[in-house]
Amino acid sequence: MEAPVVLSAEFLRERLLQGLEAEHVEVEDTTPGRCATSFKVLVVSPRFQGKPLLQRHRLVNEVLAEELKHIHAFEQRTLTPEQWAKEQEGK
């Protein structure tokens, strides 16, 4: 058995920032009562450029491969810097 892993939003954020050269990362702990570990992430990275959604999500999954084994529910949004900027403008 592996050692217990303690995950935090901040830890995941660091991993994503480094692993994906991300410009912007938001990680929210969405753990409700019934699940132990749930997270929702928003990743803005130039590495998503030209990649379809599935591939972008796979990149995120790869970076968090170890962590995901311990995460129960995981939501993600993956945007390029351009998409992110556009979204910010719209706000």
Add this chain to the structure above:
Amino acid sequence: MNGSLCRLRAALWRSAASRPLLFTPRYLSQGGAAGDGAGGAGPSEEEVGRLVRAHPVVVFMKGTPAQPQCGFSNAVVQILRLHGVTDYHSYDVLQDHNLRQGIKNYSNWPTIPQVFLNGEFVGGCDILLQMHQSGDLVEELKKLGIRSALLDSEKDHGKK
């Protein structure tokens, strides 16, 4: 997006009435040591490959379409239902630990639910939801010869 997920679920609940539901086929190691069999022999890639191609639309989920056991699985069911897709194969991974791990290995995807169209992995709840929002899902269904029910209701909503 949790909020939107909840809204989606609420909004879709009405259409979730009593449609004829698919069967959940029996598969793989019946009565096998499903226990906590983390190290147990899972289904072979070939076996899983047969499952994902068993129908043009295949969903691996927690629970059944009639009784999803997880909000994300429920969201997938509701999105499909919104498009009028009620004829599909679903597999309840809670009934088979080996399948639960086997499908993750097969698609190299860490979470459930998982949606396959024509045997091809398209994604989980997030991706299906975004495909729904972008209109891509309508196109993907069209490739399968399935006309999304949304096309027929669009006029009423004046959707973009």
